[in-house]
Structure formats: C-alpha cells, structure tokens
Amino acid sequence: MTAPAPGGRVTSTEPLVPAPQASRRPPAVTLAGVSKQFRLPGRDLLALRDVSLEVGEGEFVSVIGPSGCGKSTLLRLVAGLIEPSAGTIVIAGEPPAQARARRELGFVFQEPTLLPWRTALENVTLLLEVARRGSAAQRRQRGLELLRLVGLAEFADARPAKLSGGMQRRVGIARALALDPKILLMDEPFGALDEITRQRMNMELLNVWAQRATTALLVTHNVGEAVFLSDRVLVMAANPGRMIAEVTVGLPRPRRLDLLEDKDFFALSARLTRQLHSGEASGAEPAR
C-alpha cells in the first residue's frame, strides 16, 4: 500500500553486532554478562546465560523469544525486582534498585493487575500516592491527564470490573507513566488480547511513547508486534535463556497500521521468525 520511504530499507545487522544507530545514543539500560540462576528443589535452573545488551535513551527495544526463554526474568532483573547471579546492570548510571527507589521505572505486567476496589483514576494515581508526590488535587489532575492520553477520560470513576480487557491494559499503561519514568518496562502487555485490539493498543502505545520520549523495553512473543513497535529487536532462545540475534528495524516513524501490509515489514517479520526457529532448532544446550 504505502511505498517504502527512503529510510524504510531493511537495515538489519548480523546477529550480536551492536546496531550503529543504538550506539549513537547514550545508554539508558546496560546489561553486561548477566546470568540468572534459580535454586529449585533438587536442581539449579539457569534462566539466563551471559546476556549483554544496551538500550539507548529514547529507544524502543523489543525482546522476543519462545516461552521459558527468560524474557520475563530479564525484565524483572532490569526492574531490580530480582538480583542477577552474575554480571552487572546499570540504569541511567545507577543500579536497578536505586533507579527503582528513585522511581525512574514504569512497569506494565502481563496481566493488567488493577486493584479491583480502586477506580481507573485511583489505580493510575496509586504509585503517586505511594511516592507522596503532589497534593491529592494535583495527583487527581495528573491521573486525569494520563487517562486522557490513553483515551479513557470518561471512565475515570469506573472500577476495573466495568472495563474491557483492552481498557484495563490502557489503565495499566497510564499507571506506569504516572511517575514520569525514564524507562518503561513492559512484559507482554497485550498478550491476552485479540489481534485487532492488540494492533489498536500498539498504535496507542506508540503515540504515548512518542509524546513522552521515554525509553521502552518490551517483552513479547509476537513477532509482528515487535517489528511494528521497535527500533531494534533482540531474539532469545531457551534452555538456557540467551541472546541469539539482534535486528535493527529501519522502518520509518511515525508508524501507521498500513505498515502491517508493507513488504519491508514482512521481510523483517519473516527474518525474525526464521531466527526464532533456528534458536528452537539449536535446541537445549547442555548446562555448563
């Protein structure tokens, strides 16, 4: 439908070579040689092995991989919710726990995870209350602004049970943005949605991201979603969880839904799918 713009060429690099575009921006998130081992009864599980990556300031990076490849673990490490077994993580120059304490991270979960007794607005302002930021009136103002941003202003006083799945996820995104985080971490935020709703949510997410100029790190198992949203896509394989490829998405922004019919979009999606399968085929490596 749309003719590919001049910048719309597929400028993907070979696996594991840092993209030139990424290195130009100062890093917002840096992982160096990060491994994570979980102690389970009777055995140790190597969830992540030697993962290194960089996310530039203002960049949108997606991580894709099969279930059980440690994508969520990666995100939880970046959020400082768990500690790495080896390696270092730096977020805007400081360790994750500190970034978390300074409220520089916004987190969107697989499930919307709204508190059922709070209205949409009260869910959005929850973390502002926790951070004791602003007066009640200011928090309310800010909450309403964010709800407007995700198109839910008229549902401010509705409890989650009255909202559809897509609306609940939009509230979740508004809530993650409430503290004006430098980095937005998203763990398959639209995983449970139908395809049409998912695409609409992707568009809205891009709008929000472009307006707020935040750095975004998204985990997904949907190749199309990763290509549509991202500047760069990282591919993971399971057993143990590891990075196997990196693809730069040179598609022009702002992106529109007709991009889904673009041949460059198809080429990139096909390439990522192949890489996912090659990761599957290489299969489980013996733990070291």
Next chain:
Amino acid sequence: MIRRASPVLASFGVWLALLGIWWLIAVTQQRPGTLWPTPAQVAVTLWQLRGAFASNAGTTVEEAALGFAAAVVLAVVIALAGEWYRPLAASLQRLAIGVYSLPLIALAPALVLWTGSGLTTKVIIAALAAFFPVLINLTQALRSTNPNALELMRAGGASSWQAFRRVELPYALPVLFAAFTIAAPAAILGAMLAEWVGANSGLGIQLLNSMQNDDVPELYASLAVASLLSLVAWLVFTMAGRWLFPWHASQQRTGAGGRQ
C-alpha cells in the same frame, strides 16, 4: 425481573413447605405432651414468654459478642504476626489447630473449675469456637494476595508497610468478613454450649431447663430463638460484606451487590 425475584420466591416456598410438613406431623401425631407441638403452639409460647426469651437472648448475645470480639482480635494479631515473621507462622498454625481440636464440650467443665460459672467461661468458649475460622481464612487471604500487585508496588518503590496497607489488607478484608459470617454463629453456639455447664440465664440454659421440665413448646421456641440469633449474626456480616466490598468477586456472583 422474574429471574431476579424467583430465588426469593423459591426460598420462601421452601420455608412454607417445611412449616406445612411440620404442622401436618404435629396435627397427626398430637397427644398432650408429645414431641410435636404445632407451629402455632410454638408461636404462642414465644409470645407468652417473650420477656424471658428477650433477657436470655440478651445474655447469650453478650457472651457471644465478647467472645467473638476477643477471637477476632487474637486471630488478627496471630495472622499478622505469622505474616510479618514467617518462621513463626508454622508453629502458630500448629498451636491454632491444637486449640481447634480441643473438644469444647469437654473443656467447658474444666474452665468452670478455673474461672467459675460466670461470664468468663462463656466468653472463652465462644472465643474458642469463633477463633479458628477467622485465623485460617485471614492467613490464607494474606498469602493469596495477587503477587503481581505486590510486585507493582515494589517496582514503584513502595515500602512493605505501604504495600500491606494499600494492597494486602484491602485484598484480605472481604475474606475476613466472609470468615465472620461463619465465626459469629459459631460464637453463639459456643456461648450456649458453655451455659449448659452452669449458668443463671441464657438461651442455652433455657433450652436445657425446658427439656428437663418436659416443656416441649418452650424447647422448640428456644430453638427457634437460637436459630434466629445465628441467622441474624450471619446476615449482619454478609450484608456488611456486600455493602463494604461491592467490588469483590464473591459479591459479584451473588448479584445482590448490584453490579451485574
């Protein structure tokens, strides 16, 4: 409209049918002093002895209420202690199960020996009867808080107190109220049980006396009052739960919360 009204009609119909069966049996079996007074005879007895029933019910309610309150305070303290300091939880739980498996009917005489046949014995027995459901449900509720909601709070830099107050406690409260609907009738039962061992007034003692006097209508009337008390206790906490936590899943299914 019809679907909404039909459960009410149905339960009304069941009660009416039971009353009818009772009346039929009473009429066909009736000889003076038999086991089956008619519903009307029981109603007359209730009315004639209304003063005695009111004062006896008052005594039992007082014992049960004090016991219930003591049980709730104790159970909440123990559940929270177990939650905040996990190593304590297992031994507290074992202690609670030990207390639960004490046969109250056997414990009551021993308590009378220690504390006399005054209010204290009844309150303790009522508390023991109410304690366990509150403790178990609250412990369960505190552990089954949505883990994602807690991670959300942590990721947002919340302290564990903030997470407790804003997430764990609100999640646990509806479950606590559900436990109250079981514990409150249990406390009334406990109080009446304790009265059997020795008391000057109370529904339990009235029940026992009417049995020993072969006053069958009064026995049935006492039974009716005791059931009514338990029903009211249950109803109070059920309605309070619906009113306070209309968002809770248990309230949405019943439909009476008014959401669907």
